Amino acid sequence: MLKIFWLGEEKVEIDINEEWEDTDYEEKTELWQVALDVLENPREFIIIAPIAWVELSDIDLSLHKNVLTISWKRAKTKEFYIEWTQTRNTECFWGKFLRNIILPESLSLDKIKAYIENGILTVVIPRANFASQSIKIDKVETYN
DSSP: OEEEEEETTEEEEEETTSOOOHHHHHHHOOOBOOOOEEEEOSSEEEEEEEOTTOOGGGOEEEEETTEEEEEEEEOOOTTTSOTTOOOSOOOSOOEEEEEEEEOOSSBOGGGOEEEEETTEEEEEEEBOOOOOOOOOOOOOOOOO
8 A cells, every 4th residue: 555645846655564764754854844823912023833842952043134043853752653663644743844934123133032831832022112202303504
């Protein structure tokens, strides 16, 4: 029996009765993208990403100009993939993940906070507060 699926531009056929190495599959994959929610309100810009089974130390958040990049690598947990276990179906994504988010202007990028709880990464960026003020207009004298 063959299991056929598409991986990027490449068609992959796997004989599920045949033995194969998981590493062969991982080498063919490109970077995965996680689904995320982007929320905003008058005070802040919020990004929420589910990233279960990832150590906090394996997550990289970086900022370049107005693009926030979230990247990490999720490895298969060894307790579920031991020698005598046979995989019947694979739907979880394993390997390298990368997601770029273009941020709007007027955010306080120096005040970004990120935390992870119950496998959910939350990034909070406060909006910049611009003080409003009145500007006095002076008369400019011309020179002869």
